[in-house]
Amino acid sequence: MHNSSCTVKETARKILESGQAERLLGWEQDSSGYNHAPAVFKSAGELDRFIYDRFCGSNLSKLLARLREAEGRTAVLLKACDRESFNLLVREHRIDPEQVHRVDIECSGMVDIEKLRNKGIKGIREITESGDELHISTLYGEKRCRSEEVLLEKCLSCPAVSSADAFDAVGQMEERSSLERYEFWKEALSTCIRCNACRNSCPVCTCEQCIFDNPRSGTAGKASADFFEDQHFHLVRVFHAAGRCTDCGECTRVCPQGIPLYLLNRKVIKDINELYGELSLEDKELGKGALTSFSFQDAHPDIIRKRTGDQ
């Protein structure tokens, strides 16, 4: 475990200098002060552009899976939320753990720049932190804001940062009638532009060719003309990820339309927890997932009607 930003960079340097890994997957600093991109660093000399701060929300596991053909070992930095994705990718043979030097890093929550903007903060020049406050110097004056108010959705229920229950919002949704839920999703998904950011950044979505990209699948919708297609894309995706989604929060973080995709994933996780026992990726055996194994003790499909009371 490494604690502060400086020590993370130091660790990165040691790894590259000592040759423990050929390359390191981390984040490269941007002049905006927040728009840091994931990047591969091949030598300690390249590290002057390395950064680890409040704006490194992206999960590096997916990019790591793309590097699996690369020669030699790759070091990767994993925040608490990213570790589960990493485990999943190892379990599904998308990452060869022998080829990876894994570094677990600490995180005190990542800032969602959209939330800052929604507070009316514009023209950001520089963001510094002191105590639990962010000081934002903008083209329109100095602004302040408590960092906990602008954390990414995924951080709000991350055990490393907060004690909130990830399933609260799902519980509230379950209280609503099915018609209300239908209306909610119809509205929420109506803004989906099918840009595929959610799918492409999802560590679970590692199919070589997604059915939504395959012109021969009969389901390749490049755009959603109506609510049926919106649902089709999102429900197929959420079910394909069922028992594998680790709630890393990438889909929600990247959606340019701010659609609360986490509600869908967490609903499935909650149901799996309740019906099949808590999701665990520690189990190295592939066939053991909630939807990839069968036993006579499993919940009967009828459970849906029993639980919702709908006919």
Place this chain on the structure above:
Amino acid sequence: MEHRVYSLPKKRMGELFGLISSSRQLFLPMEKGGQFQFSRVDEHTDLEGVSLDRLLTAGSAKELFFPQTQQIAAFRRRGKEIELTSAETLTSAFVAFGVRACDARSLEVLDRAFLGTPRDTMYEEKRSKGTVVTLACNEPEETCFCSVFSIDAASPKGDVETWIAGDTLYWRPGSEKGAELTQELDALLDPCSEEEPEGLIQLKQQIRSIIGKLPLGRLSLEQFRPEALQELFDDPAWQKLSEPCIGCGTCTFVCPTCQCFDIRDFDTGEGVQRFRCWDSCMYSDFTTMAHGNPRTSQVERFRQRFMHKLVYYPANHDGLYSCAGCGRCVSKCPNSMNMVKVMKTLGGAQHV
């Protein structure tokens, strides 16, 4: 022809919207699910949701002229006959209010692509029925770099240009279409006596001074010339630049100037609905031919998007760049890769 300036107290803008929407469809930047979109306004709309303070809508104004999906034709089988109906063009006259200068420029870029030869009649129809009312940017964002492409956010070109200066809305028609709309609104709009009222002059100065301070305002275009095409194409930096790109296509869908579309058939069971929808050069199945996508790797696809904006398009269109500097790709890429980083790196500077 120089048109005169009109004014309206800002608090009466609701009436203005009411009057416009009584005779035409009206689209305004509205908040929907926490995001800002151009949305249709009618007498039932709560104007509370209108957001003219927020600079940019998540998707651009292009959606009103070149929607994400558009039906082209329908085929239906009847015995041995096939019945063909072309999609009806039902666009009524509409007004897009609150279009920023960058989005207005993007329409110029789209016009050259769609209104050349062959003419895209579906786009042409919407373009002829739509009146663009622009709005000057009082508070540009740090992601804005329109000025790099000689776009003046203080005086945004459109059928009508507007400004909100303090408690006043200033309104100036910029085309015949705009003059027509202005006439319809003469019960509300008050002609100003001066050619350019003091409040307006001050606001423009203020905006230009902020634009001068924008962190991305001094990007250089010098390197992006048609003669440098091969050199830029072969630049080894593309490899590194494209590393974080996951090929999601978000940048192309939020971009006001991206213009590629695909034509697809939807099997209804009894026939086929043919439609077009936005496509993205970032996708693996883009322009698929018998042998697949001619660009087989993500680095090639990534390079295409930026080369098109900065080199190919200007080479074919009298030097007009097909980026408007709106900054949407800057704020929306899941992995923080964008036009600015490409320009900085290939333009000679490092993107730190």
